[in-house]
Amino acid sequence: MKKIKIAILFTCFNRKKITLRTVRHFDLYRSLYQLSFYIVDDLSSDNTVEELKKLNTKKINMFQTKGNYYYSKSMSLGMKKILDSHDVFDYLLIINDDVNFNDFFLNKMVLFQQKNNCITIGACCDSSHKLSYGGIKFKSMFSTKYEMIGPNKSSVSCDTFNGNCVLIPYEWFQQIGPMDSFYSHSFGDFDFGLQFKKNHFPMHVMNEYVGICNRNEKKNTWLDSKLSVLKRIKLKESPKGSPFLSTFYFYSKNFNVFFAIKCSLFQYFRILLKK
Incomplete structure (x- = not known):
């Protein structure tokens, strides 16, 4: 029986142990799928690239930026490299390497995708088992407010997604193309998902969590109201x-x-009002 071919894409930067843990997790699927990793390293200084190259039992395509590409530009670069390879895959799996994946999550995602013929979003929970990342459903076409969709609402058709774990039919990815390289970090995954929505490709969250990934803290970010x-x-x-x-x-x-105009200016008002 012909193995399903999956291109796995993620970015990494200076968290070698976490990155290696993620790659090794996929040993579980070696007998079931033909996996090819496309990893974009944003100029790590902790020998991440060297350690990944030692994993010679896996098909790993490594690309290193000149630094300061951050998430979105790095993902865009990786997607371009996949498309330029002219290899033929069944799926593109985009992940974050800081997700602590549940065993055999990939089997469940593939089965869910085949049953529902959709982009399959793998929702994550935090350490207290609360939804942390998942699908995104805007309140209306006239509002930028949205609801995060978790496994308990797998029937809901999403508008876009957090890019922590998403399985995309490769032919659909080829039609949409890579993530927009205009973004450095934020907005890239939301924008990428919205392009599928605009082209009427269905998106649903799988009906169980794929792993644990805690939300990024607001402390010491621009959302921290305690800062000046x-x-x-x-x-x-x-x-x-x-x-x-x-x-x-x-x-x-x-x-x-x-x-x-409204959303761009609102962020400054939020800061001035110390919200």
Whole structure:
């Protein structure tokens, strides 16, 4: 029986043990699938690349940036490399390497995808088993407010997703193309998912969690209301914050110019009001 071919893409930066743990997890599936890793390292200084190269029993395609690509640019680069390889896959699996995956989650995702013919979103829970990442459903076409969708609402058709774990039919990925390289860090996965929505590809959350991944803390980020106004603005405009140009671009591209102006300015009002 021909093995299902899956390209697995993720980025990494200076968390060698976590990255190696994630790659080794996929040993569980070696007999079932033909797996090819595409890993984009954002110039780690902890020998991540060297350690990954030692795993010569796996098909690992390593790419290293010049630094400061962050999540979205790195994912965009990785997707371009996959498409440029001209290899033929059945699925693209995008993951974050900090997800502590449950055993055999991939088998369940493939079965769910085959049954429902959809992009399959693997939701994550935090250490207290509360939903932390999953599918995204906007309240309406006239609102940027959204609900995060978890495994208990697998019948809900999502608008986009957190990119922590998503299984995408490869032919659909080929039609949409890579993640938009305009973004450095934030917005990339949301924007990527919205392109599938615009092209009427269905997205559903699998009906059980794929693993544990705690939410990023707000402390010492631009969302931390305890910081000074100037400090928060500086953090907001940093690549890992919510820079004005990225915010405006995302909302104008996926909603409209009115939303882009409103959402871009609202972030500054939020800081000034210490919210």
